[in-house]
Amino acid sequence: MAVVEGLTLLSEALAAGLRIEAVYVHDGVALDVPAGVPVRTVRPGAFEGIASTVSPQPVVAVVAVPRRQLADLGSPTLVVVAAGVADPGNLGTIIRSAEAAGADAVVATAGSVDVWSPKVVRASAGAVFHLPVIDGVALDDLVGLGLPLLGAVAEGGVDHDLVPLTDPVAIVVGNEARGLPPGLALDGLVTVRHQGRAESLNVAMAATVLLFEAARQRRRGGESPPRTDRSPTRVARR
Amino acid sequence: MAVVEGLTLLSEALAAGLRIEAVYVHDGVALDVPAGVPVRTVRPGAFEGIASTVSPQPVVAVVAVPRRQLADLGSPTLVVVAAGVADPGNLGTIIRSAEAAGADAVVATAGSVDVWSPKVVRASAGAVFHLPVIDGVALDDLVGLGLPLLGAVAEGGVDHDLVPLTDPVAIVVGNEARGLPPGLALDGLVTVRHQGRAESLNVAMAATVLLFEAARQRRRGGESPPRTDRSPTRVARR
Numbered sequence: 001m002a003v004v005e006g007l008t009l010l011s012e013a014l015a016a017g018l019r020i021e022a023v024y025v026h027d028g029v030a031l032d033v034p035a036g037v038p039v040r041t042v043r044p045g046a047f048e049g050i051a052s053t054v055s056p057q058p059v060v061a062v063v064a065v066p067r068r069q070l071a072d073l074g075s076p077t078l079v080v081v082a083a084g085v086a087d088p089g090n091l092g093t094i095i096r097s098a099e100a101a102g103a104d105a106v107v108a109t110a111g112s113v114d115v116w117s118p119k120v121v122r123a124s125a126g127a128v129f130h131l132p133v134i135d136g137v138a139l140d141d142l143v144g145l146g147l148p149l150l151g152a153v154a155e156g157g158v159d160h161d162l163v164p165l166t167d168p169v170a171i172v173v174g175n176e177a178r179g180l181p182p183g184l185a186l187d188g189l190v191t192v193r194h195q196g197r198a199e200s201l202n203v204a205m206a207a208t209v210l211l212f213e214a215a216r217q218r219r220r221g222g223e224s225p226p227r228t229d230r231s232p233t234r235v236a237r238r
Numbered sequence: 239m240a241v242v243e244g245l246t247l248l249s250e251a252l253a254a255g256l257r258i259e260a261v262y263v264h265d266g267v268a269l270d271v272p273a274g275v276p277v278r279t280v281r282p283g284a285f286e287g288i289a290s291t292v293s294p295q296p297v298v299a300v301v302a303v304p305r306r307q308l309a310d311l312g313s314p315t316l317v318v319v320a321a322g323v324a325d326p327g328n329l330g331t332i333i334r335s336a337e338a339a340g341a342d343a344v345v346a347t348a349g350s351v352d353v354w355s356p357k358v359v360r361a362s363a364g365a366v367f368h369l370p371v372i373d374g375v376a377l378d379d380l381v382g383l384g385l386p387l388l389g390a391v392a393e394g395g396v397d398h399d400l401v402p403l404t405d406p407v408a409i410v411v412g413n414e415a416r417g418l419p420p421g422l423a424l425d426g427l428v429t430v431r432h433q434g435r436a437e438s439l440n441v442a443m444a445a446t447v448l449l450f451e452a453a454r455q456r457r458r459g460g461e462s463p464p465r466t467d468r469s470p471t472r473v474a475r476r
Contacts, residue, residue: 127434161458194450205331215431
């Protein structure tokens, strides 16, 4: 079960075809939900103790979430593994970026924050309903993905734009403070090349850059941007 | 003036050489600040009304922030313009990404959230102290950058990995709900190519992808990742 706050996220859960167990709504708020979904009216303020936002939404829904296994993924070609990501905003952003970059799934290890917590759901902007997400996976079971594991490290890996990312791969990101889990057998290391201070990228930003670099390489087949003298001033306007 | 919460951000402000007007610290917290910085002791709980975090830090500092003009930038080659970005977390992330991608500056228009608000400073992880940031700029004055203005749009622009970004350029991102300001004369439009739903990228993620694509193109000079049969499994481990 996941607790979903707000009309926007409830709409995303419905659009993804998830089963809504119940909807709780402030007295007086008009709500259009499919037949068969129980709607219960509560007095305004009733959510203040349970909702996670500072400004509680007038709608809270309880949603049945799909419990998938690694074996359900078939033959994925691009997966993100969150190995100990602790901050719900970071995990939600990673899931959102994974969907946008066209990844097949996000896998969260047992040491990561609950993917179905309200803050993760919100930070994912509903992507968690649309993309296959598998949580609570043990490190030893990641081999079941059948993919090489490419660990993202803050320094010492191969530059992200020099690592070939066109072949099937799982990109593994770690904990905000401790990095990748020590017991994990990786097949390679990648570092998002960046300037500025050492702390200048967080795990969600790094995952976003890596995912879109993988998408770019796969879309362009290694092709470069045109080396013409076109400058952005000559790019056609709509 | 900016109000800076927490020891980490205070350290970043000091590392950037900013002048600290005053430090307010919980009674009993040991603090090492340079000579001449006035430290005032407050009772625990005193920050609860003024601090922006849910869990108030034991240290709050008032920092003198540099007020720069567009003319101070010299001849920048990569700038991000936040044209009406309203969410402090988004603007802070944009500034953080700009520093990490090696941009020369961030310019915020008069319609954007205050770059020195505590939430922006925190989301920037202190990058706002290290990168030149110019705020309160009128749309008509952006011409003073001397750069072509490339507007980021959710759809209809040239794919981000097909736009040449090696020449000097200002990437312009708009408001979370309304997009780019209608009165702004742009030289081109770019769209971060993505899959999934229309809403699957927010402004901070889009800016991050665009900034790192510009950095990639400039670093590699249009060179592609090696087209070998190397897979990540054969990338050297450290």
